[in-house]
Amino acid sequence: MQYRSTRDKSIKMTSAQAIAQGLSRDGGLFVPESFPFFPTGMLERMTVLPYVERAVTIMKLFLDDFTENELRDYAAKAYGYPNFDHRDVAPVVKTAEHTSFLELWHGPTCAFKDVALQMLPHLLSASLDKTGETKDACVLVATSGDTGKAALEGFCDVPRTKIMVFYPEDGVSDVQKLQMTTQQGGNVGVAAVTGNFDDAQTGVKKIFSDEKMRERLNARGYFLSSANSINWGRLLPQMAYYVSAYCDMVKSGDIAMGDNINFCVPTGNFGNILAGYYAKKIGLPIGRLICASNCNDVLTEFIETGVYNRNRAFMTTISPSMDILVSSNLERLLFDLSGGDDARVASYMKALPDEGRYTVSGEIMNGVKSHFSCGRCSDAETKATIREMYKKEHYLIDTHTAVAYNVLQSYRSKTGDMTKTVVVSTASPFKFCDSVLEALGENTTLSGLDLIDRLATFTGVRAPEPLRTLRGKAVRFSESFSKDKMPDVVEQFLA
Structure with missing residues (x-):
């Protein structure tokens, strides 16, 4: 299967090449040239399989550079x-x-990003060998909280890789x-x-598109890759948990x-919900x-109006992983709903930094409306929802799952649609102890780690071990930089 860029579909790569590179050199995102559909009986067969085998079944549809045994080995380790x-x-x-929750936070960093980022390092490392790449990968990550730790954990001491994570100084929780x-x-x-x-995200994208910097890093024996959901190897494993949830409900x-x-789905960068759209596209x-x-609510406004407008005040909320105004993965949806019109997608993506907005065609808007509904939730409503549940x-x-459940309640009230619904639960509540405790009417004047103990004592719910064991760990990284210094930080890191 070939992969092409959303901004220039004449650019084509194998799955291993697309995973190794991460982002197309024209700034576009790699997408499959075609989408397979579930063969007859495949979904039925998956209902009796464990999660590892379900993940292998889905990934094998898209990764013909990898053998089934290779994928099974990676999935078993991940x-x-x-883990x-x-x-x-x-x-x-x-x-x-009519309501269930898909808990995606049982991994090593207690957030949904683990499901993909425990798999991606195996795929990337193998892709280097499969493509004959002689340089090592420098993985750059911009994070709104959860991706960073999940990527760091996944790539920790993985051969032939180095990973640099940038996070907003005041935009993550104390625990994150x-x-x-x-x-x-x-x-x-x-x-x-x-x-x-x-x-942070714009800074990383600029580094990827800086030809002179790439040349300097090449001379040092490194090439740039990504662990954000702009990397197909990060997005693909997320499709598996939508399929798995369906199979479990049948079972x-x-x-x-x-x-x-x-x-x-609580949505910021659009990758998580896009994985659901792709699962639907192949037959779920x-x-x-x-x-x-x-x-x-830039995405909700887009779904309602067809106008994507980032020209607005940025709000810092108690659901920080959703505090995003530029949703990178929406580009993949636009490409799909436009019938692969790369020129149109490229024009939208050019308008976004130039004008801060774009308006999609009627054709694309009809496609959006046929698959997506939407809603928004304030911090006060988020806390009330945590308390109610x-x-x-x-x-x-947690605060992100609460946004989704609140929006679901509003959606049902407006539409009367009582179809059985799965709320995608993206993080452990213990990652956002202060907000959760405040929602429950409890003391939040303690420090981050003491808050974990307080929430566990108050609710009788045991905190996940990866969070309990943070106590006593030494801080290794404490520096902060302006976004224009990010290229210097990367070069110093690789020196």
């Missing part, structure tokens, strides 16, 4: 115990007749910051950026094979994909 503390890896928890700044490993680097996530008898279900029976936004169901959710 998703086995103790993931739940035997189902991504369990589905039913809380009401501590997870990143205490990271061990001889090939890792972490730096704060004075600004927001979009500043439990909650739905019958062929029934449609909805997914409600999904009705609506409900895009849940916090106050930074804990009081009524004794089920503890």
Whole structure:
């Protein structure tokens, strides 16, 4: 299977080349030249398989550079115990007749990014060998909180790689910051950026498009790659948990094979919900994909109006992983819904930095409306939702999952659609202890690690081991830089 750039479809690569490179040199994102459809009986067969085999089945559809045995080996290493503390890896928890939660936070960093970022290092390392690449990979990451730690953990001491993570200085939780700044490993680097996530993400993209810098790094024996969801090797494993959730619901008898279900996804960079769209595209029976936004509701406004407009105040919220105004993966959806019109997509992507906005065609908008619904949720509503879920169901959710559940409730109230729906739960509530405790009416004047203990004591819910063991770890990375210094930071890191 060939992969092409969303901005110039004449650029084509194998899956291994696309994974190794991460981002196309024209700034576009790699997408499959075609999408396979589930062969007859495949979905039925997957219902009785464990998560590892389900993931292998999905990835093999798109990665013909890799053997099934290779993918099985990578998946076993990525998703086995103790990497993931739940035997189902991504369990589905039913809380009401029509509502379930897909828990994606049982991995080593307690966030959904683990599902992809425990797999990506294996795919990238193998891709270097398969493509005959002689240089080592320098993996650059911009994070709004969870991607950074998950990538650091996944790439820690992986041969032939170095990884540099940039995070917004005041845009992550105390626990997220501590997870990143205490990271061990001889090939890792972490730096704060004075600004927001979009500043960090824009800085990384500029480095990728800087030809002179690439030449300097090449001379040192490095090429640039990405662990953000702009990398196909990061996005593909996310498709597997949508399929797995459906299979688990069939297996439990909650739905019958062929029934449609909805997914409600807390969304910032659009990668997570795009993986759901791609799962639907290859045959998973999904009705609506409900895009849940916090106050930074650029995606919800786009789905409602067809106008993508980043010219707005950036809001810092209690769901920081969604505090994003430039949603990179939306580009892949535009390419798909435009019928692969790379020139049109390139014009939209040029307008975004030049004018801060673009308006899509009627054709694309019709496609958006046929698959996606949306809604927004304030911080006050987020806290009320956490409190409501804990009081009524004794089920503890984090600030991002609460945004999704609130939006789902609003969607049902407006539409009357009671299709069985899976809320995608993206992080452990213990990563956002201060906000969760405040929502529950408890003391939040303690420090980050003491807050973990307080939340566990108050709720009777045991904190995940990776967070409990943060206590006593030494901070290794404490520097912050302006976004214009990011290229210098990378070059110093590789010196």
